[in-house]
Amino acid sequence: MTGTYGTSGKSGTTDRTGLTPRVSQPRALASLRERLRDTFWFAPTVGLACAFALWWALSEVDTKIVTYLKEEEAYEELGDLLSFAEDARLIVTTISAAMMTFIGVVFSISLVAVQMASGQLTPRVVRIFVRSRISKLTLTVFLATFAFSLLVLTSYEGGAAANPRRITSVPVLQSMLTLVMVGLSLLLFIAFVSSTLRLMQVGPVLDRITGEAVRALEHQPGGEHGETLLGPATAWVVYRERAGVVRDVNVARLVRAARRHGVVLRLIPRTGDFLVPGTPLLAVHGGAAPPSRTLRHTVGVGVERTVHQDPAFGLRQLSDIALRALSPSVNDPTTAVQCLDRIVQFLSVAARLPLGQLHHRDRRGDVRLVQEVPGWPDLVDLAFEEIRGHAAGSPQVTRRMLAGLDDLLLLAAEERRKPLLRHRALLVGAVERTVPEAAGRAFALDPDRQGIG
Incomplete structure (x- = not known):
């Protein structure tokens, strides 16, 4: 030198x-991780991709189940599946229509909370809401549930009135997973409202800011x-x-x-x-x-x-x-x-x-x-x-x-x-x-x- x-x-x-x-x-890729946390599009996009992949995988499994029952000539069991699918179809249709309303409520709550916090404290606290994991998870699950329910509706082939011998697929597992995702959405909605109300208070906001600053101080390059x-x-x-x-x-x-x-x-x-x-x-x-x-x-x-x-x-x-x-x-x-x-x-x-x-x-x-x-x-x-x-x-x-x-x-x-x-x-x-x-x-x-x- x-x-x-x-x-x-x-x-x-x-x-x-x-x-x-x-x-x-x-840590490796720490900068990329931080940049993704500062965005609000990454998690919902990944959620939609996962919803499509999960629907495709479950549709293949449902097709194999119907094929197996037809090979075994278990038409009574196949008729029961068709009856369950017909009952679930009405629920899935209702879910697909209601989820967009639910998503609108989530956005409304978020925007009100952001407006109140930025007006009372400082506009720089908006990034806390953008980086909030519960907000991103709630929106991701809601969008994934909506998209998944629409995809499930395309898998129905006529319900119970269809001829069991001609049915190629019955979306049983898909319908069951849709119901599970709805239950998860309800739980996340409760957690989201609770978290948002806390972030509208001065104490939790200051605690979040201080916690991030202390961690950054203790983990310098x-x-x-x-x-x-x-x-x-x-x-x-x-x-x-x-x-x-x-x-x-x-x-x-x-x-x-x-x-x-x-x-x-x-x-x-x-x-x-x-x-x-x-x-x-x-x-x-x-x-x-x-x-x-x-x-x-x-x-x-x-x-x-x-x-x-x-x-x-x-x-x-x-x-x-x-x-x-x-x-x-x-x-x-x-x-x-x-x-x-x-x-x-x-x-x-x-x-x-x-x-x-x-x-x-x-x-x-x-x-x-x-x-x-x-x-x-x-x-x-x-x-x-x-x-x-x-x-x-x-x-x-x-x-x-x-x-x-x-x-x-x-x-x-x-x-x-x-x-x-x-x-x-x-x-x-x-x-x-x-x-x-x-x-x-x-x-x-x-x-x-x-x-x-």
Whole structure:
């Protein structure tokens, strides 16, 4: 390698046990899985394909059953099957007509829930409904039941009035499965309504956002945190594709490309940054830039941010909900306190994890990719800066924020306490300037985990 660089190796804060938390390796096809979860068409499409395949398989089995009974000359049993099929035919016909109404009800409930949640909280929570597994499963089963019932109707050959000796197939198994799918649809409808009602409440929405953000924080792309001293950049890779937000980074492909060409790559934008064509994407250290074809599809760009590989986006959503709750038009400090509860939860996890610049190594242990990720001061500023500016006039929020900062000061290592102390001092100063009465200031600056318990 022609470039000169040095690395400090693994660094970062340690938890109370003295062990540096391990950063998990990314799972294969994780980016594809996340992109499919952000769509609402994939699961219903797969469900319709499975319904057709299942109908074809069961129709073959029903045909073989009729053929066997005719070979055995069991016409009495065949007549019983025809009688059952005729009874089931009326039910299947009713089901095929009713399922579209059921599907319309599901969509109506979903749209109302999305509208209420985005209006009361933030438009960014719409992605929670899009990613909801129960919503996708309910719609998938409903559509599959509707399509399957229509296919079953094509398998009838005249019902009980038909001559058993001329019948080639009786949709017995198909009709029974249709009834089972209807029962499953009813159960899923109950679960869907229950889940949707929960997602219309503040607490479950905040819990979902925090859970996704914490999982993204604990499962960062594998690498080591520390400071890397790189020589001057010898080449630049310019972004040439459509504008959008950096959603994910294919670390393995970038490391392979850097290893094959004997260079070190430094990713300039962070996950969540907005990329414009013509701006620098990668800085190359130690040689010429790899060919563009080897770097294709290494950085995923989309319309909006996702929590995948971007845990700060979860913190951004919590801050947005708190800011809307503190706006004069809403004036809901209790929701802001709930957001602060989750913000403190997120930062308590981040306090024991190594943060900052990520180094990705090849098989020989050489640093091949340097990636910037949010550090501890970045997360603390994102969590408290904007909320603190709107909280000085609400004692419920200032008391909860002070209690949260005090808790984080106990959990954070010594080198991470400075940004927490800075925000605490700024909050105290803002309250002293806003509240003229001494008694009011003393009350607003009394830490309380419930705000005003």
